[in-house]
Amino acid sequence: MENAVKLTNAYKSFQNFAGKRQEVLSDINLEIQEGEFFVLLGPSGCGKSTLLRILSGLDKDFRGHLDFAPGFKLADISFVFQQFAILPWLTVEENVSLGLMAKNLGANEIKQIVNQELKSFGLEKHADHYPKELSGGQKQRVGLARAFATSPKLLFMDEPFSALDSFTAKELREELLRVWEERKPTVIMVTHNINEAIELGDRIAVMSTRPGKIEKIVSNSLARPRPMRGSQVFEMEDELYKLVKP
Secondary structure, three states, X not given: OOXXXXXXXXXXXXXXXXXXXXEEEEEEEEEEEOOOEEEEEOOOOOOHHHHHHHHHOOOOOOEXXXXXXXXXXXXXEEEEOOOOOOOXXXXXXXXXXXHHHHHOOOHHHHHHHHHHHHHHOOOHHHOOOOHHHOOHHHHHHHHHHHHHHOOOOEEEEEOOOOOOOHHHXXXXXXXXXXXXXXXXXXXXXXXXXXXXHHHHOOEEEEEOOOOEOEEEEEEOOOOOOOOOOOHHHHHHHHHHHHHHOO
């Protein structure tokens, strides 16, 4: 299987308030395969989101090498953020269509794609609603629908469910997995939630405290849908907890 993304010998540092360089990431090496659900797991402040921006090509201020699969274009990338990132002056339908505006599609084709995504994420009845009329879970459904509407090859997700209650987050993870299994984009997701990492990830890269390093990449071969209370899950949970704990 081809690599979707490869990061080699990556280092990242910032200049702190005292004018000194502070190392944030140290010697990161990752190969993420096409169609893989890859999770970055680690404690707060370890550099997970910084690494995600580097992997997406948004942050170019680092030492190292980033390579995408041959023929890959920036238009093949989508994002889902923690804080929903939907525009309050646009309706649900208009927000979902945003990423399609640059694809040189006709109005009817855009409408068809948007309607499909609204149906996929249970938003058909909310198409004409504005974000202020939506719950947090509905807002994140809009974010997911918008991300998938462009048929991304590579989807970056930065703690997309951390602002939601546990029941809504569980429901959205199940919907995400359903759509991902149908379409198989490469997903790279940041989380600090061990159970979430186990439920979603094909592989889980555990990061150390700052400066962030890859402590270990844990393969997760549990069959989906994953029962989250079995002995294998508990064993993996214990292993990940020991790795994550500072």
